[in-house]
Amino acid sequence: MLDKLMMYLQYPFVIRALTAGILIAFSASLLGVILVLRHYSYIGDGLSHVAFGAMSMSYVLGIVTQKMLIILPITVLTAILILRVKQKKIQGDAMIALLSTAALAIGYLLMNVFPVSANVSSDVCTSLFGSTSMLTLSSGEVWASVVLSIAVTGMMIFLYPRIFAVTFDENFAKVTGMKTDQINLILAVITAAVIVLAMNLVGSLLISALVIFPALSAMQIQKSFLRVLLMSCLLSVLGTVAGLLISILAGTPVGSTIVLVYLGIFLLCFVIGMFHD
């Protein structure tokens, strides 16, 4: 088995998948801690549906190579709408549900009414579950994830005290004179960027899992915010590497294999956390 693994590790596409996978998992797990604690667990799911809707729109408009020019702005705007607009009559989670279902419906409708390729359902399936796309990454896409993970890490390090304050108690932060709107804006833009990139590379099923699972797993065990962040990163990178290698060796779909590894990690942490208390 080790021989088989070593053989696969010689292929550049495997190395690229591993690199991008680790970097995206790392970025998403950092953001995930913040998003889960702010009750936006479903934002990964919601935004990726919005990105899917935007993608269909760009196909219909005949913009395929520069589709990011449409997808990214729409998703960023939606993220700002969700994270910044405090609507009294629509709560955050309901807002996510509303936008994501609407976007999914628009996207699927557009793909059906103006079919671009013969096999609509396969197109839909690919964008939702990532299927094998993770193993077909270009080096440009790998570079994009390098840049993004540097941005996320930089943000987490340099804005750490502010991000903690806003996440723990936004009203208090505002009262003490912090510019909470600015922090929320930065978070919204970075969140949207990570999710759009991740959706393209690994599919929207996996991006939700990347945001939620490592954060929740770490929260079962760790007792300080910093430790939760660090452990969340560690678990997500471990889970992604393990999931990827298993899927290559066993020939299972990449996305769902990684999600199941995450689930296993979460259950383990949950049990450990129970005995910890």
Next chain:
Amino acid sequence: MSSIEIKNLIVGYDHQQTAAVGSFIISKGDYVCIVGENGSGKTTFMKTILGLLKPVSGTVQFNGIRPKEIGWLSQQTAVQKNFPASVREVVLSGFAGKLAYRFFYTKQEKQQAENNMKLTGCIAYQDRCFRELSGGQAQRALLARALGAADGYLLMDEPMAGLDPQAQSTFYQCIEELHKKGMTILMITHDHRSLAYADQVISFAQEVKIMAAHEYLMRVKNVG
């Protein structure tokens, strides 16, 4: 001497009046309790002072103090109980508003946070997780956080709610100690015991009245 000057103030949500507060001055070093029925506008008034709500009409003017130098202890329900953070991290976040153009807290601020934890008696459990604390412990941690932001003024919204009698008296002592050191206290309360410490009472009923604490206690007794 600094003060918070309230002029012809009417507070409320979305231009809907909740209470006509009127005019008065809270001077540095005062100990003021705010009493009244639920829904009479006490919290709305406090949030207006803090700048979280806009006044329906009238003004809140700060003399010799910047609005962000006020420490605030909100109602307990407003803070996430299940948050995975150590007491130390929570207390330190009280200084977040003072970061200005810095990225990190200074050594001085960390030292100050430690002093605040000593003062409120939460230094003993500074490494424990916020979600594991009892109501009284959590409240003292949040008080220590408020002190990080407070520069002479401390606003509290029912800080005693949900605390057992033992925790309440510890908390009162703590606040009294702060007051003796010159901290201005403005506290919403349902507990008549706190009035024993207060100089003045703002009573929210049909009308909003401000009076000396002993005068208020006399009135309450006469009615009872």
